[in-house]
Amino acid sequence: MEEFELIRKIIPTYYRQPSVVKGVGDDAFVFRSSEDIVFTTDTMVEEVHFSRKTMDTHAVGYRALAANVSDLAAMGSRPAFYSVSLVLTPDWTDEEILALYDGMEQLAEKHSMDLVGGDTVSGSQTVVAITAHGYLPPDKGRYRSDAEDGDVIFVTGTLGDSRGGLEELMNPGESVSGHLIARHRYPEPKAEFAAGLTSLSRLCLNDISDGIASEANEIATASGVRLHLQKEKVPVSEELRNRYPDQAGEWALSGGEDFELLGTVAPGEKEALLEKARELDIRLTFIGTVSASDLPEVLLHSPQGTETLQPTGYTHLKERRKRL
Ligand SMILES: Nc1ncnc2c1ncn2[C@@H]1O[C@H](COP(=O)(O)OP(=O)(O)O)[C@@H](O)[C@H]1O
Ligand SMILES: Cc1ncc(C[n+]2csc(CCOP(=O)(O)OP(=O)(O)O)c2C)c(N)n1
Ligand SMILES: [Mg+2]
Ligand SMILES: [Mg+2]
Ligand SMILES: [Mg+2]
Known part of the structure; x- marks a missing residue:
């Protein structure tokens, strides 16, 4: 051919x-x-x-x-x-x-x-x-720069599964997880969900390709705000937690390629978001809040304490040789 x-x-x-x-x-x-x-x-x-x-x-x-x-x-x-x-x-x-x-x-x-x-x-x-x-529709663009003080932060789906599926494919063990492999091979971008939210006057959105650690920092920088993420609330599938108990937490934050949505809205819009998610049978989790800050940053809170979440997702062009 x-x-x-x-x-x-x-x-x-x-x-x-x-x-x-x-x-x-x-x-x-x-x-x-x-x-x-x-x-x-x-x-x-x-x-x-x-x-x-x-x-x-x-x-x-x-x-x-x-x-x-x-x-x-x-x-x-x-x-x-x-x-x-x-x-x-x-x-x-x-x-x-x-x-x-x-x-x-x-x-x-x-x-x-x-x-x-x-x-x-x-x-x-x-x-x-x-x-x-x-x-x-005119003026309904959903930008990384639209997060505001007082917003709640949400994410669709579960995170880290794609990275888990990649692991199953690249380093297969004695049994493989069909669920994680399917999540890696056939992710489901949430376009119908996002485009169905036109009734919201303001909505900040970013999609998770490099890992939420990276994309949350992109929102913080573009909006000039501080994002507070509650580590325990970041949604991780049971399958990922069972098969990779030691890596699941890290992969949820920086595994990438989940193609889920990360966003922020005013607290009064929470119900509208949940309703659309229910209608489309999409899992939606509120994982934190936004506060005003002179220094854009992402804080990760857990019972063990609070740390700054660095943009540790996938980055190209990091390893290049100098031309001889
Ligand atoms: N080589 C390039 N030339 C021009 N624009 C680029 C190039 N690479 C990335 N961009 C732009 O930079 C922005 C961020 O890109 P990227 O991090 O790849 O976004 P995403 O993770 O959403 O795919 C986008 O507006 C994209 O169009
Ligand atoms: C064989 C193989 N190795 C590694 C990966 C992991 N990986 C490759 S690119 C990438 C991040 C997303 O790709 P990028 O080109 O940055 O997409 P964008 O952010 O522009 O949407 C990840 C996690 C993979 N999917 N397959
Ligand atoms: Mg993107
Ligand atoms: Mg890109
Ligand atoms: Mg990228």
Whole structure:
């Protein structure tokens, strides 16, 4: 299957979004809008974000799109379109390439998204780069800079499971946890939840890709506030706690790739949040509060005492060699 044959196979036969003016097949994609447009991009590199030794390409495609949908969710937008830029090494089989697109389609269908373009090239390392677009009612963007003194802090789902699943895949023991592996391979970005909160006048949101330690600090810095997190309240699944009792706490804070939402709202909005979470069968946990501060920081409180939570999540470009 060469480049043009692949494009013929993946090209959509219909579009879910009515705003498509020109879909895949011309020099670029065209759509029409009266709303604000959000766009985001995230890249996955083989052996950095996934390994084909432990994951089939269906899950690779799903996760690559999930990372983007999670960012659209974190802005409060309704996902609409995505385009896919691929660098593929010569060892990729036709089946692997088509399964990659099937994985994306599985999530795209759930969020009514359309594949509207991309690019396909051969190269020496596999890269899957996706750009995604979403719609936003005017002035309903949900920013990291919108946390205020007196807010309550919430998080969706449970944290650390994706890191637990990665452990199961990379260092399998005698038995494996299907639950944790599924959480790693097929995370569920909370876009419907975030976009369904338009009745809230103010909502601060960030999504958890690097680890809550990192994203909580991003909110503190962007909003110029202090976040107080109660360590015992950070939601950890029973499965993770049972299988990894020594690591579960740390992985919940800095494991990353859970693609859940971290946010803050005025205490009066708590009930509205809980109602939407109940409606969509999403676990929602209040884990702390926001206070005014000249020094943006995140404090982690536990019965053992209080510590500053450093942004210890996943960071790229830390280890680079100097050019000789
Ligand atoms: N190489 C780059 N060039 C331009 N903008 C970038 C680049 N890398 C990241 N950004 C921007 O920096 C911000 C933070 O990026 P990132 O930490 O990757 O966010 P996220 O964790 O939500 O994906 C985003 O606005 C992103 O678009
Ligand atoms: C093979 C493999 N090794 C390591 C990881 C763990 N990992 C890779 S990237 C990452 C953080 C999130 O990726 P990033 O590119 O920072 O996404 P963004 O924050 O831009 O959404 C983590 C936890 C993995 N998923 N797979
Ligand atoms: Mg990013
Ligand atoms: Mg993000
Ligand atoms: Mg990151």
